[in-house]
Amino acid sequence: MEYTFYKYQGTGNDFVMVDNRDDIFPKNDTKLVAKLCDRRFGIGGDGLILLENAGSADFRMVYYNSDGNESTMCGNGGRCIVAFANALGIIDNETEFDAVDGRHHATIDEYGIVSLHMKDVNTVSVYEDYVFLDTGSPHHVEIVDDLPVLDVKHIGANIRYSGLYGDKGSNVNFVSQTENDKFSVRTYERGVEDETLSCGTGVTAVAIAMKVLGKTDANHVSLSTPGGELKVSFAQNGKQFTNVYLIGPAKFVFKGEAEW
Numbered sequence: 001m002e003y004t005f006y007k008y009q010g011t012g013n014d015f016v017m018v019d020n021r022d023d024i025f026p027k028n029d030t031k032l033v034a035k036l037c038d039r040r041f042g043i044g045g046d047g048l049i050l051l052e053n054a055g056s057a058d059f060r061m062v063y064y065n066s067d068g069n070e071s072t073m074c075g076n077g078g079r080c081i082v083a084f085a086n087a088l089g090i091i092d093n094e095t096e097f098d099a100v101d102g103r104h105h106a107t108i109d110e111y112g113i114v115s116l117h118m119k120d121v122n123t124v125s126v127y128e129d130y131v132f133l134d135t136g137s138p139h140h141v142e143i144v145d146d147l148p149v150l151d152v153k154h155i156g157a158n159i160r161y162s163g164l165y166g167d168k169g170s171n172v173n174f175v176s177q178t179e180n181d182k183f184s185v186r187t188y189e190r191g192v193e194d195e196t197l198s199c200g201t202g203v204t205a206v207a208i209a210m211k212v213l214g215k216t217d218a219n220h221v222s223l224s225t226p227g228g229e230l231k232v233s234f235a236q237n238g239k240q241f242t243n244v245y246l247i248g249p250a251k252f253v254f255k256g257e258a259e260w
């Protein structure tokens with residue numbers, strides 16, 4: 001049987017999107033999700049996202065990495081599902097939706113710029129060479145000198161699979177500062193097991209980590225990724241970060257039919 005899917009991207013982090021309000025998708029079929037995300041044998045994507053009905057929220061987001069496993073929060077995917085819900089007519093320009101890490105408020109403007117409220121961050125662990133924090137997904141953040149030429153895939157994989165993060169692993173972000181409130185970021189994503197063009201929870205982690213390290217005094221930070229520009233804003237009270245927003249474009253790419 002053929003079903004309709006949609007493809008969206010947020011700063012080059014791309015997702016297969018399925019409207020699953022009628023429960024049409026076999027949610028436990030890891031191989032199917034991995035096949036649909038495969039760039040040669042499938043549609044292609046860094047992940048697959050289901051839009052489902054939710055009790056008191058506008059909708060629920062269920063996120064799978066391209067390896068086929070359901071995972072933790074995806075910030076760029078969260079921005080894309082807001083654009084998707086808007087295109088389906090489920091929401092107008094503002095929403096409250098549920099995801100694995102709780103409820104999110106978001107807005108979308110006439111240009112498709114989505115502003116997504118991320119979860120509060122209460123713990124930021126600072127080590128000699130890196131910072132670790134959870135912004136909905138776990139993130140290792142490391143400052144480097146050679147960002148443009150860094151072998152993100154191999155160095156990221158070594159850190160992700162090192163003893164530091166056990167079986168669950170971590171996403172790994174490499175950062176270089178360009179101005180007081182501007183940083184360039186490249187991310188190795190767990191579950192994609194490669195560098196992606198952008199990671200929303202990753203740039204959120206970088207912005208907060210740079211504030212904690214005293215690299216910036218700004219509460220509005222610009223992040224440049226290989227896939228485009230994102231902004232992160234937050235309020236800080238000591239080690240607590242609230243009102244964390246991830247802001248950037250989310251775009252429809254194409255729509256098609258696939259078998260599952």
Ligand SMILES: N[C@@H](CCC[C@H](N)C(=O)O)C(=O)O
Pocket residue numbers: 013065071072073074075076077137138171189190191192196198199200201202
């Ligand atoms: N691309 C995402 C992060 C997706 C989750 C991550 N791969 C994990 O499993 O932790 C983002 O934009 O935040």
